[in-house]
Amino acid sequence: MARRNAKKILVILSEYGYWGEELVGPLHHFDQRGYQVDFATPTGKRAHALPPSMDPEYIDPPLGRSVTSEEVARLTRRLDDSDRLDDPIDISAWLPERPYTSDDDYLRKLEAYHRALSVVEQELEAYDALLLVGGSGPIVDLGNNERVHELILAFLRADKPIAAECYGVTALAFARDWEDRASIISGKHITGHCKEYDYKAGTGFLGTDFVMGPPPYPLEYILRDATGPDGRYIGNFGKETSVIVDYPFITGRSTPDSYLTGEKIVEVLEDGLRRYGW
Structure with missing residues (x-):
């Protein structure tokens, strides 16, 4: 049960599979604090964990070892089997779609688009932070999702914490003001899935036969370019964890960083943490 006046977190999940620990880890810290958590997916479909993230015997090819403990596998299966992720917010119904410039009556439609966005921004005032969970799924439906970008931009304008893990960080690189097209992480210190951790084969997506x-x-190359000359991509390859806080952004490199990412989100919200890991 959420505590009175508890913080409220909006968590965005892919409909093509999230990595279990990357949700379980932050949720552990949110639940300990009694935070209220709302889940959202691109079209309102229920999110599910990627099967390898529930299998402690699955050997991650780049690391050459299991990245899922028996305990995390159990917690992920329990969450996946529960009703907690049922009935997520439908982002496609919540946020408007920007019209094409070739649409008839484009100017009026663009004005209506911005009016609808202003309503969403008022609704987002209830939230204290945003989290985009990683895994392979975000490659498909979060990274280049304009509605997800608008949510990110709304949290940025409100000066509220924005956290992302693994391939969820891609959406931060591509979230850009429509006028100048500069990445919102330009000049920032960011971590994310480093090149050494990329699979050479076997990248799969839940709900499809496509591997x-x-x-x-x-992703590393995208983040290096997006952060620009005044920022920095920090992979921390060779170190067990990599979590970077450069307010308002909290980014986690991959699966082993999930619990630490959640811990740092809480510290940002509760203790005013603004810088960590660089």
Whole structure:
């Protein structure tokens, strides 16, 4: 049960599979604090954990070892079997879609689009932070999702914490003001899935039979370019964990960073943490 006047977190999940620990880890810290958590997915479909993230015997190819403990596998299965993730917020119904410039009556439609966005921004006042959970699924439906970008931009304008893990960090790189097209993480210190951790084969997506080779993009390169000359991508390859706080952004590199990411989100909200890991 949420405590009185508890913080409220909006968590965005992919409909093509999230990595179990990357949700279980932050939720552990949110639940300990009695935070209220609302879940959202791109079209309102229920999110599910990727099967390898519930299998402690699955060997992660780049690391050459299991990345899922028996305890995390159990917690992920319990969450996946529960009704907690049922009936997520439908982002496609919540946020408007920007019209094409080729649409008839484009100017009026654009004005209506911005009016609808202002309503959403008022509704977001109830939330204290945003979290985008990682896994392979976000490659498909979060990274280049304009509605997700608008949510991120709304939290940014409200000066509220924005957290992302693993491939969920991609959406931060691509969230940009429509006028100048500059990434919102330009000049910031950010971590995310480093090149050494990318699969050479076997990147899969829940709900499909499609399994590809490496991911369709190297996230590290995108983040290096997006942070620009005044910021920095920090991979921390060779170190067990990599979590970076450069307010308002909290970013976690991959699965082993999940619990630490949740811990730092809480410290940002409760203790005013503004910088960590660089």
